[in-house]
Amino acid sequence: MTAVLMVGLVLVIGLSIDVSRLYMARAGLQNAADAAALAAARELNSGTSGLADAVTQAMSANLINKYGFNRTGVTAPTVTIVKVEFSNSLAANATWYDNTNGNTVPAGVEASIRYVRVTTQLAVVNTLFAGRVLGANRNEQRTAIAGASVGLTTVCNFFPIAVSLTNPYPANGEQLTFTFTNVSGSTVTLVNNGYVVLQIPEIPGTGLPETAKLAAGITSMSASIGSSLVASQSANGSNGTRAIADGANLRFDIPANGYGNDLNATNYPPDSNTAQPLSSTQYLNRSPFTPPPINPPGQDDRRVLVMPILPTGTYSTSAIPTVRFGAFLLRSQVPRTGATAGNLSVAYLGDSFPIGCGSFDPTAGGGSTLSKPVLYK
Amino acid sequence: MLEFAFLLPFLLLFFAASVEMGRMFYTYTTLTKTTEVGARYLSTKFLSAGAYSGTDTTVATNLVVCGRSACTGQTRVAQNLDAANVTITPPGTGTGTRYVTVQVTYAYQPLLFNLSNLTGRSGLSLNFTFTPSTRMRYLL
Numbered sequence: 001m002t003a004v005l006m007v008g009l010v011l012v013i014g015l016s017i018d019v020s021r022l023y024m025a026r027a028g029l030q031n032a033a034d035a036a037a038l039a040a041a042r043e044l045n046s047g048t049s050g051l052a053d054a055v056t057q058a059m060s061a062n063l064i065n066k067y068g069f070n071r072t073g074v075t076a077p078t079v080t081i082v083k084v085e086f087s088n089s090l091a092a093n094a095t096w097y098d099n100t101n102g103n104t105v106p107a108g109v110e111a112s113i114r115y116v117r118v119t120t121q122l123a124v125v126n127t128l129f130a131g132r133v134l135g136a137n138r139n140e141q142r143t144a145i146a147g148a149s150v151g152l153t154t155v156c157n158f159f160p161i162a163v164s165l166t167n168p169y170p171a172n173g174e175q176l177t178f179t180f181t182n183v184s185g186s187t188v189t190l191v192n193n194g195y196v197v198l199q200i201p202e203i204p205g206t207g208l209p210e211t212a213k214l215a216a217g218i219t220s221m222s223a224s225i226g227s228s229l230v231a232s233q234s235a236n237g238s239n240g241t242r243a244i245a246d247g248a249n250l251r252f253d254i255p256a257n258g259y260g261n262d263l264n265a266t267n268y269p270p271d272s273n274t275a276q277p278l279s280s281t282q283y284l285n286r287s288p289f290t291p292p293p294i295n296p297p298g299q300d301d302r303r304v305l306v307m308p309i310l311p312t313g314t315y316s317t318s319a320i321p322t323v324r325f326g327a328f329l330l331r332s333q334v335p336r337t338g339a340t341a342g343n344l345s346v347a348y349l350g351d352s353f354p355i356g357c358g359s360f361d362p363t364a365g366g367g368s369t370l371s372k373p374v375l376y377k
Numbered sequence: 378m379l380e381f382a383f384l385l386p387f388l389l390l391f392f393a394a395s396v397e398m399g400r401m402f403y404t405y406t407t408l409t410k411t412t413e414v415g416a417r418y419l420s421t422k423f424l425s426a427g428a429y430s431g432t433d434t435t436v437a438t439n440l441v442v443c444g445r446s447a448c449t450g451q452t453r454v455a456q457n458l459d460a461a462n463v464t465i466t467p468p469g470t471g472t473g474t475r476y477v478t479v480q481v482t483y484a485y486q487p488l489l490f491n492l493s494n495l496t497g498r499s500g501l502s503l504n505f506t507f508t509p510s511t512r513m514r515y516l517l
Binding site for chain 1: 380381384388391394395398399402403405406409410412413416417420421423424425471472473474476509510511512513514516517
């Protein structure tokens with residue numbers, strides 16, 4: 001009697017082990033899919049270059065994740081991403097464009113793409129015991145969707161100038177020229193398109209090299225909407241414009257001389273596309289394209305300047321309000337001398353431009369249209 | 378009935394073995410997930426000279442070990458899992474695409490069905506070393 005029951009018992013144990021192995025493989029595959037989707041979503045920029053980069057990133061051989069029992073002495077299989085799709089909606093009936101083997105997103109639609117879905121390979125999990133119930137092997141495949149988050153209220157690694165705009169919501173692609181505003185007293189008056197250089201705690205000091213470093217783009221700092229920033233007294237009329245130009249022009253692979261070796265291409269790499277002048281559409285679609293002449297291949301999005309925007313008016317230099325953040329493309333290099341020295345020729349990059357980091361506080365007033373990559377499902 | 382009495386030890390052994398196998402898979406899956414949580418946290422943290430700050434490293438390690446940013450009074454996600462089991466490989470310096478890897482090296486210790494204790498032979502055990510890891514792109 002028990003012997004008969006024993007057969008059933010062994011089968012049940014076998015089934016439980018097989019199912020456990022299945023779930024273990026699933027967990028590994030899902031991990032890998034999540035990582036790939038996030039890596040891809042970081043590239044979405046409302047242009048075709050972002051779509052192409054997203055596919056490259058998702059399928060990158062450097063993003064190695066494995067699934068299954070990674071036991072010592074046993075090599076766990078590597079997860080590969082076999083499909084990368086894009087959509088502008090998460091609705092059940094949304095259209096997903098499969099870009100695995102080339103761009104299939106219709107012209108014009110790329111500007112509205114917000115989500116990327118990746119699919120792992122069909123991982124074959126052999127059934128050890130319960131082949132009768134589960135089949136000889138199971139094909140496991142996982143997908144993950146990542147995309148743009150809500151508008152961030154805290155933004156990091158922004159370009160440390162505050163610009164004043166009469167209309168704080170420029171049209172997508174609108175081309176503007178920001179002019180340098182000298183800060184000398186305890187107040188500063190900002191006219192439309194005027195900007196002041198900000199002082200941030202990460203770079204203490206108010207000299208020429210500090211201003212140049214700010215313009216070159218330093219990382220590891222952040223600011224929230226609603227907080228106040230401090231205008232830098234350092235960027236005075238005689239040399240501030242030159243420092244701004246020297247720092248900003250590193251993004252075009254133009255070496256900055258006279259700063260020791262502080263402003264080098266290792267710390268402040270050029271953009272991967274140094275063609276100029278470019279409209280925002282041209283930049284996002286990477287056409288025309290000129291790689292950096294001295295320090296290729298450069299880095300993406302170096303010409304994208306995220307900066308605080310505030311209304312025109314007179315402000316205390318120690319309390320420059322942060323009203324919103326916007327992303328602008330630096331269209332062409334900044335003049336060092338002459339009447340136009342320090343002028344920033346920019347184009348508004350539009351809504352939902354993803355940056356790497358930041359956070360959202362629902363209780364904070366205002367908001368930005370900048371987002372960061374997050375996982376959806 | 379007598380037959381059942383004879384077989385009861387074997388039945389219990391079977392039961393213990395299947396529970397232990399289940400626990401082993403469960404532990405492995407949990408550790409896999411926990412490395413993802415750690416890597417996700419670190420993928421958006423600031424770097425200084427290619428390395429994470431001590432605070433960020435501690436928080437990430439705690440997330441892996443007990444699922445919270447601080448481990449005081451919390452249950453570990455796996456028995457005896459400790460900060461020393463967590464290896465974080467920061468993205469390093471340089472530009473371009475970088476990756477952060479979080480790995481757990483965990484020697485699984487059977488509770489219920491400990492063959493090496495039952496038989497006195499250390500070779501006969503389920504004391505596998507698990508090394509699940511997750512690699513994520515550094516997003517900044």
